[in-house]
Amino acid sequence: MVEASSGILITCGCLKENPVIPIKKAIVTQGHRKTYAQALGNTCDIPLFQLPTPCIKGDMVVIRVDEEDYLAGLEDCKTHLHGRIMLSEGDKPLTHLALTKKLQLMLKAIGPWKAISFGKGFYEFEFSPLEDMRWVLEICSWELSPGFLRLFAWT
Structure with a gap:
């Protein structure tokens, strides 16, 4: 706590x-x-x-x-999304590098972003402008072949 x-x-x-x-x-x-x-x-x-x-x-x-550090941390996370890769039974999991390459092709129209792996298919995504994060969140899930990436707002 x-x-x-x-x-x-x-x-x-x-x-x-x-x-x-x-x-x-x-x-x-x-x-x-x-x-x-x-x-x-x-x-x-x-x-x-x-x-x-x-x-x-x-x-x-x-x-x-400190409240100042806490609020600064909250501010930093306003442009973050959480994600989970959902696979069908028998699908081979994507590596972090493979996911990043696939998403670079899909997200080439937006500014800088990065993906941080938490393991077991969970990721945190950081976007530079807030508008890019909102655009990506509107799509909500991305077909990856295999599986899809489900995105949701950071809370």
Whole structure:
């Protein structure tokens, strides 16, 4: 749960089970391909004093977020959409790169955008002008062959 200084509470379920996550530094050599295990372990050192201090409220862990930062985060997300790729049974899932290439052909009439994979077919899409995001949202779902991409507004 994240608490804005205005008293707004936002649930962060991942903090309930494991509020402290150890962070290790990985050594990455430029131009060297990493193994899958190395990519999963690719984290960085973050001094604990830079992380917000969690506190317990009832049976929840909460973190205080300044209202200014909270509102700035909300403003940033106004041009974001969430998406999910829906596949038929037996369809081979699209890679992030394959999805991006297909969408570049479909979205060549709009400004810059990017897709962020959350895994298991879930994505977040960020658009530059708000008008582009609204245009894409009006279409709502996109045929990808295989499957289709269902888009909905960020909440």
